[in-house]
Every structure is written in structure tokens, then in C-alpha cells.
Amino acid sequence: MIHTVELVNTINEKKVFQLLLEHYHASEILEVMDKLKKLGESIELKVSIPGIIICSIKPVNNDFFRIYLRVDLQALIIGSRTIDVFKCSKRSVGELRTALDEAILNISSVLSNSTKWQVSRIDFTINLTSDYVKECIELAKKGNDPYRYRDTINKPGSSYRKSKSVTLNFYDKLDQISKKIIMNPSEKFLLEEATNIFRIEVQCLSSAKLRSIRKKFNLPNKSNLFDYLRADIALWAIMSYYEKVIGKGDYYSLSQALKRIEATDWAMQRKNRIKNFLKFIAQTKSMSIAKMQFHEGKRLAGTETVVKGSRNTFRAYVKACEEIGINPVTVPKDWGIYYIPNPIRSLDLSEVHN
Structure with a gap:
């Protein structure tokens, strides 16, 4: 249910200096601090921990700095890349707490444990x-x-x-x-x-x-x-x-969607309105464009029928389609596909x- 998070922790200059000593040679520290303090640049630390996507430092002012951790939660738990995402179960949360605290400690002993970090993404x-x-x-x-x-x-x-x-x-x-x-x-x-x-x-x-x-x-x-x-x-x-x-509705070709509408017990007038609505959506090839044109009114290609209505009417037509399990966006005819489950x-x- 969750893939990536970004965590933020603020530390003082003394702790940043100690952190850098764990990642750089002592002779490089002054140059790195200049980048942070004088140029205001952020720097990325080279961290080889599966699941830690980015670890960076950015200055807040001359005295304080923010540490950013971008984390693939499930990869951190299992120790390798995966398509699976983190499940918000009690067991997974416990495993994550352990893995994240270990990862933070491996990055630097001066950093707070995972409960002290704020979420920025x-x-x-x-x-x-x-x-x-x-x-x-x-x-x-x-x-x-x-x-x-x-x-x-x-x-x-x-x-x-x-x-x-x-x-x-x-x-x-x-x-x-x-x-x-x-x-x-x-x-x-x-x-x-x-x-x-x-x-x-x-x-x-x-x-x-x-x-x-x-x-x-x-x-x-x-x-x-x-x-x-x-x-x-x-x-x-x-x-x-x-x-x-x-x-929520499934995808149908326009011809199949029209058949489903015809099979309902709706009044003929309602059937025709919803059928024309679906033809209109198919013609515009976009729900968002259709929503804009619906208020102004648009003629169906090759007919004298004009599809037009208020925003509330548009929403009511979408809801009507949902009631019979139809997605207002229909499958293009040239795909040769008549039905795709949502x-x-x-x-x-x-x-x-x-």
C-alpha cells in the first residue's frame, strides 16, 4: 500500500561535521562544508543500503542542516529491489521499524532513530x-x-x-x-x-x-x-x-455498451440520452474534454443530434453508467476488443x- 517515503531530520553543525567524517576523508570535509554553507548546495551521500534511494544533506542556515532520506520501504525490509509494495500490517510495521533504525545507524551514529524523523513525502x-x-x-x-x-x-x-x-x-x-x-x-x-x-x-x-x-x-x-x-x-x-x-465501471466497446443500455428497464428517453452521451465521450476521446464541451453543446458526427447539459447532468449520466457497470470511456473499435474488466x-x- 506504500512504496516510497521521504523522511527529514534536522541536525546542528557539530553533528553534520561528525556525519561527514563517517563518509569523507578528513581533508575533504572543509570543501564539503563550503558547498553546504557558502554555496547553499545540497549534497548526496554515497549510501549502499538496499531500499535507501537517496540520502542527502541541505543547509537550513549556518547553524542547522536537514538530512533527507528517500526510502523504498519494502526493498529496505527484504534487502533487495522488488515489485511488491509495503503492506500496512502490524508485522510489516514492526519489520520496517527494525530495518529503518538499522539503516539510519549505518548511515551515521549521530542521527536520531526513525521515530524522530518527519515525513515530507x-x-x-x-x-x-x-x-x-x-x-x-x-x-x-x-x-x-x-x-x-x-x-x-x-x-x-x-x-x-x-x-x-x-x-x-x-x-x-x-x-x-x-x-x-x-x-x-x-x-x-x-x-x-x-x-x-x-x-x-x-x-x-x-x-x-x-x-x-x-x-x-x-x-x-x-x-x-x-x-x-x-x-x-x-x-x-x-x-x-x-x-x-x-x-468503477468495466470497459466495453461502444457497440457492447449500447447493447447493455438497451437491455436495461430504463425509459426509452433515458436510454437514448445515455447512448448519445457514450457516443459523445467516444467522439471527444477524453472525459475532461467532453466535460468542457458538454456544457456548450456538441453535435454528434454524422447526425443532427446535439449533446448538451449542465455539470450536474454530466455527473448524473456518469453515475447512470456506473449503475450498470459501464465505464463512460469505451474501447476503441480498431482494437478489436469488446470487453476489458476494470x-x-x-x-x-x-x-x-x-
Whole structure:
């Protein structure tokens, strides 16, 4: 349920000097301190601990410095890279506490234990499975953009949306790992682990977002990492954004979706409105574009039918589709695929809470 976290600890100049002595030759210390104090640069320590992605030092002022640790929690526990993510179980939390304290001590004896570090980033993550991962990525790109979220990179293999405080990354894990394995052939075992994995990441990157999580779940104002390691928090973060972007319904080709609507006991007028709505979504190829054009009104190609309505009507039509298990985004005709189960079906809630 969690992949990466970033932890921060503030220490004084004396402790920084002692820490640097554990990583640099004594003759190099003055030069390193100049970079930190005079130039205000951050420096990365060379740390070879599986699961520790980055360990860096950044000056706050002339007297105090921040130590940043970016950690892959599950990799830290097992001592090697893995596709698996950290489960917020009592056992996993205990294993993490031990592994993290050992890692911090290995970095430097002057650093506080894990309970004294603050969280500056947390990536709530889940691995869903699908036989149609590449197709699900393309369909997710056509999904809804939450308010003030934009795709700033538009890369193949990833449905990416970003705001000031949160990044949503829904991607093909096998595609991502395949590109990295070229650089490190010793990790080819990850290819098998990543097969059919549709990875969902909700990256909470700002103090404001973390503060809102603390408020919602009544966490202490000065929470440490272990306060956030709860399955209910992770599931809320993942599902709330997943439903905003993708929704609950399965993917159908337009022809199959229209048949499902026809098979309902809805009034004919309602059936026709929802059918035209789906044709309209397919025509715009984007829920977000469709939402903008719906208010203004848009003619369906090759017809005299104009699809138009309020924001509330748009939401009501989406809800109607959900009621009969249809995703408003339909499978393109040229794919030759008539049905793709929503990847969220692969989520085993009983496993999440164990």
C-alpha cells in the first residue's frame, strides 16, 4: 500500500561535521562544508543500503542542516529491489521499524532513530493486475482529470496527472522496469514480477497534503512515519483518486455498451440520452474534454443530434453508467476488443487488511 517515503531530520553543525567524517576523508570535509554553507548546495551521500534511494544533506542556515532520506520501504525490509509494495500490517510495521533504525545507524551514529524523523513525502501505491495493462493505460489517459490536475509529460506507458501537492501516476510496471533493466541486467528477475502489473501511485508531495491527511484521520500534528502506516489511510488515498480518474465501471466497446443500455428497464428517453452521451465521450476521446464541451453543446458526427447539459447532468449520466457497470470511456473499435474488466477488480480487500 506504500512504496516510497521521504523522511527529514534536522541536525546542528557539530553533528553534520561528525556525519561527514563517517563518509569523507578528513581533508575533504572543509570543501564539503563550503558547498553546504557558502554555496547553499545540497549534497548526496554515497549510501549502499538496499531500499535507501537517496540520502542527502541541505543547509537550513549556518547553524542547522536537514538530512533527507528517500526510502523504498519494502526493498529496505527484504534487502533487495522488488515489485511488491509495503503492506500496512502490524508485522510489516514492526519489520520496517527494525530495518529503518538499522539503516539510519549505518548511515551515521549521530542521527536520531526513525521515530524522530518527519515525513515530507509519501507514495500510496498498489499493484493491480490485468491481461490488458497497455490498453488500460491508454483508457486511463482518456479518463477524468480531477480539478487542477494536468498531464505535464504525456509519456507512453503512463497515465500521469499532477497538481501542486499530489502526483497521480498510473502506469505499466513491466514497461517501466524493462527500460531500467537495460542499465542493470542483474535485476532481470523483476521482469517476471512486473508482468501484468497496473501500478497505481498517489504521491503526496507537499506539507499541505500531509496536513490534510493528518486532519482527516486525526493524526498528531507532529506525526512520524509510523502514524501514517495504516491500511485505511492508504486505501482512502488510492481509491478516492482512482475513482475520480478511472471510475468503477468495466470497459466495453461502444457497440457492447449500447447493447447493455438497451437491455436495461430504463425509459426509452433515458436510454437514448445515455447512448448519445457514450457516443459523445467516444467522439471527444477524453472525459475532461467532453466535460468542457458538454456544457456548450456538441453535435454528434454524422447526425443532427446535439449533446448538451449542465455539470450536474454530466455527473448524473456518469453515475447512470456506473449503475450498470459501464465505464463512460469505451474501447476503441480498431482494437478489436469488446470487453476489458476494470483493473480494480483484482484488488483483494481481505489481503489489504491482513
